[in-house]
Amino acid sequence: MALSPQETQAQLRAATIGFDHLFANDLEKARDVFASGDSPFHSLGLGVCAFLEAALGMETGLMAEASRLLALAEAGSKKQLKLAKASSSAATQFPPGTEWELVHSDAVILLGLTHALRHVPSLRSYSRLADAPAHSKFSKLYKTVYPAGLMNYATPAASSANSRAPSIHSETRFTGAALSAPPPPPQTPIAAEQGSLDELVLSGTAFALSGLPLSSLRSLPRLFNLVFSLLPAKIRGVVGFFGFNHDRKLAVQALAVSAAKTDVHAIFAGLSLMTYHGVVLLLSGYQANEAHIIKQYRAIVDKIESRYPTGSLWILNRAKILRMSYDPDGAIKVLQDGLKPGHPHTFAQADGLLIFELAWTLLSQRRYQDAADAFIRMTEINSWSHATYYFIAAGCYVSLGNFEKAQQLMDRIPDLIDKKKIGGKDLPTEVFIKKKLAFYREKQLALTGSEANYAWFTR
Numbered sequence: 001m002a003l004s005p006q007e008t009q010a011q012l013r014a015a016t017i018g019f020d021h022l023f024a025n026d027l028e029k030a031r032d033v034f035a036s037g038d039s040p041f042h043s044l045g046l047g048v049c050a051f052l053e054a055a056l057g058m059e060t061g062l063m064a065e066a067s068r069l070l071a072l073a074e075a076g077s078k079k080q081l082k083l084a085k086a087s088s089s090a091a092t093q094f095p096p097g098t099e100w101e102l103v104h105s106d107a108v109i110l111l112g113l114t115h116a117l118r119h120v121p122s123l124r125s126y127s128r129l130a131d132a133p134a135h136s137k138f139s140k141l142y143k144t145v146y147p148a149g150l151m152n153y154a155t156p157a158a159s160s161a162n163s164r165a166p167s168i169h170s171e172t173r174f175t176g177a178a179l180s181a182p183p184p185p186p187q188t189p190i191a192a193e194q195g196s197l198d199e200l201v202l203s204g205t206a207f208a209l210s211g212l213p214l215s216s217l218r219s220l221p222r223l224f225n226l227v228f229s230l231l232p233a234k235i236r237g238v239v240g241f242f243g244f245n246h247d248r249k250l251a252v253q254a255l256a257v258s259a260a261k262t263d264v265h266a267i268f269a270g271l272s273l274m275t276y277h278g279v280v281l282l283l284s285g286y287q288a289n290e291a292h293i294i295k296q297y298r299a300i301v302d303k304i305e306s307r308y309p310t311g312s313l314w315i316l317n318r319a320k321i322l323r324m325s326y327d328p329d330g331a332i333k334v335l336q337d338g339l340k341p342g343h344p345h346t347f348a349q350a351d352g353l354l355i356f357e358l359a360w361t362l363l364s365q366r367r368y369q370d371a372a373d374a375f376i377r378m379t380e381i382n383s384w385s386h387a388t389y390y391f392i393a394a395g396c397y398v399s400l401g402n403f404e405k406a407q408q409l410m411d412r413i414p415d416l417i418d419k420k421k422i423g424g425k426d427l428p429t430e431v432f433i434k435k436k437l438a439f440y441r442e443k444q445l446a447l448t449g450s451e452a453n454y455a456w457f458t459r
């Protein structure tokens with residue numbers, strides 16, 4: 001039996017409480033809330049918790065649980081979608097079942113990402129991710145919710161007027177032929193109450209619409225266009241084989257429209273934009289419009305941090321803004337305050353990002369002892385490449401002139417590398433570390449006749 005609009009709204013509001021706990025850094029309370037319900041919203045919440053633990057902590061071993069939970073959300077939303085379409089009553093301003101179509105797309109996309117993280121760089125991972133846009137329902141969803149595009153919808157930061165809408169233009173992959181169409185007529189933005197199913201649909205469609213095959217819907221904003229546009233060229237080629245396109249401008253616009261809302265998609269859209277603005281600022285250097293980028297970045301952080309002041313992800317981005325604004329001491333203080341005992345600390349992987357950022361910022365300020373302590377602390381937070389953390393910490397001790405301590409750390413690195421393998425292979429950073437340690441030993445042997453105490457050679 002299909003859920004009534006009132007029941008669906010109640011389930012969404014109940015699950016939203018869990019997401020509020022998650023974004024405030026309290027993973028335990030979030031899981032308790034999600035486990036208390038059996039709706040697809042709750043199943044998706046549990047899947048998101050597992051996915052973030054695995055992705056933020058680079059814990060590929062946790063992806064199996066994330067896949068299991070997300071599969072439950074996919075199946076549950078698919079069932080509700082079928083029931084809703086057979087019903088005559090709609091829970092939103094859109095056709096019956098639109099909200100479940102959106103939740104289903106969320107689950108499918110996240111499932112694709114879990115496969116990508118578990119199987120990189122195999123073609124299988126990207127083919128699973130490409131399953132999401134392969135269905136015509138994605139094009140129908142966008143056409144239904146945004147029939148005239150996104151140009152008239154608000155974005156988080158006040159700025160100059162939007163530039164003209166880009167023409168719809170796409171090149172056919174094999175023939176090189178081009179298709180174009182006139183811009184759509186202006187659309188009055190659809191109003192939606194905060195926390196409503198309407199807002200979920202509006203925000204989620206802007207956020208979750210992924211790349212579509214060129215044959216189904218051409219040159220529309222795509223959720224992962226932004227992500228794909230930042231991938232290495234070889235991987236972009238593999239992804240493009242499955243029909244993805246990487247129109248960065250349109251992707252940023254779609255994420256900005258989503259980030260202006262208040263639902264869970266808005267938070268993730270804001271996080272995506274924070275990451276994007278940070279990457280652009282760091283990679284573009286003097287060529288970037290630094291003031292404009294920081295303004296956009298700060299507006300998004302302010303909006304989300306005001307709702308979740310104890311959330312590590314927002315504290316992290318506040319610190320990054322300060323560092324990019326040439327205030328490393330301010331960044332260090334924000335990070336240290338965020339790690340104090342007064343904040344919820346049940347989301348270890350998010351805290352790990354604060355520690356990692358703190359370690360690098362301390363290192364940039366030549367606070368070597370504090371930096372070494374922070375990198376070693378990372379080994380207590382996640383299992384990703386302890387050898388890398390030890391190697392950097394050893395370098396800090398070399399800079400302090402404490403070669404004995406540096407040697408102790410370096411001596412442990414070979415065993416740490418042997419314990420951590422992905423697909424039976426060393427991590428790229430660990431391949432580099434092994435080469436450097438071999439180089440140090442060879443030079444020490446050539447100079448002294450012994451490999452012992454080779455840390456002294458690194459002076």
